[in-house]
Amino acid sequence: MNISYDEQLQPYLASLVPPRPPELQAMEAYAQKHHFPIISPASGHFCYQMTRMIGAKQVFEMGSGFGYSTAWFARGVRENGGGLVHHVVWHAGLSNQAKGHLGRLGLDDLVKFTVGEAVAALREMAGPFDLIFMDINKDGYPGALPVIAEKIRPGGVLLVDNLIWSGRIFDEADQSPATTAIREFTQLITQSPNWITSLAPIGDGLIVATRV
Numbered sequence: 325m326n327i328s329y330d331e332q333l334q335p336y337l338a339s340l341v342p343p344r345p346p347e348l349q350a351m352e353a354y355a356q357k358h359h360f361p362i363i364s365p366a367s368g369h370f371c372y373q374m375t376r377m378i379g380a381k382q383v384f385e386m387g388s389g390f391g392y393s394t395a396w397f398a399r400g401v402r403e404n405g406g407g408l409v410h411h412v413v414w415h416a417g418l419s420n421q422a423k424g425h426l427g428r429l430g431l432d433d434l435v436k437f438t439v440g441e442a443v444a445a446l447r448e449m450a451g452p453f454d455l456i457f458m459d460i461n462k463d464g465y466p467g468a469l470p471v472i473a474e475k476i477r478p479g480g481v482l483l484v485d486n487l488i489w490s491g492r493i494f495d496e497a498d499q500s501p502a503t504t505a506i507r508e509f510t511q512l513i514t515q516s517p518n519w520i521t522s523l524a525p526i527g528d529g530l531i532v533a534t535r536v
């Protein structure tokens with residue numbers, strides 16, 4: 325059997341996502357038009373599901389863009405009875421854009437917006453967090469892991485995007501800093517006794533890890 329990862333699997337997974345608000349669909353259309361990398365709808369739904377599954381109320385997002393992934397976490401947190409989702413990105417323009425989207429979704433009262441470098445922002449936080457999501461520049465992944473491990477509660481969930489990296493991880497000729505860092509991060513977390521980890525082939529590859 326020949327499954328084309330990009331052409332068949334991802335549209336199929338997207339087709340299984342329940343109907344979502346027009347504002348979320350508008351964000352997806354904007355991302356596609358402007359080539360802005362957001363998580364896939366199926367990844368978003370998965371993030372929402374994880375938030376509900378563990379009853380997360382305190383969520384820290386690293387590399388939030390214009391708020392698409394934030395919206396999925398905030399929906400889950402609202403249904404969990406409320407809490408706080410940290411939206412952290414280093415561009416003020418994206419932070420403002422996110423405020424608009426989350427306001428129109430009626431979720432902005434659950435979100436704290438921070439403009440800055442995400443690992444440094446997390447380091448400043450008292451925590452602990454129930455759930456941390458990482459989607460920053462890929463060469464920052466390995467260095468972020470010890471900070472995340474310190475700030476997440478035992479039993480908390482770490483979600484990390486882009487671990488398949490459009491298949492570039494399989495190309496041995498690709499020794500770019502981003503691809504190398506993704507390989508290194510994957511080895512670090514899957515071999516660590518501090519985490520129980522699986523890599524789900526949803527979107528661009530989503531790691532789901534539980535803090536032991």
Ligand SMILES: C[S@@+](CC[C@H](N)C(=O)[O-])C[C@H]1O[C@@H](n2cnc3c(N)ncnc32)[C@H](O)[C@@H]1O
Pocket residue numbers: 361362363386387388389390391392393394412413414415418440441442443459460461464
């Ligand atoms: C992949 S996009 C985020 C997409 C978002 N998670 C979503 O799915 O809707 C990553 C964003 O985080 C920003 N970014 C990358 N590394 C960062 C870092 N270390 N600290 C803060 N922002 C970062 C990028 O400039 C970009 O706007």
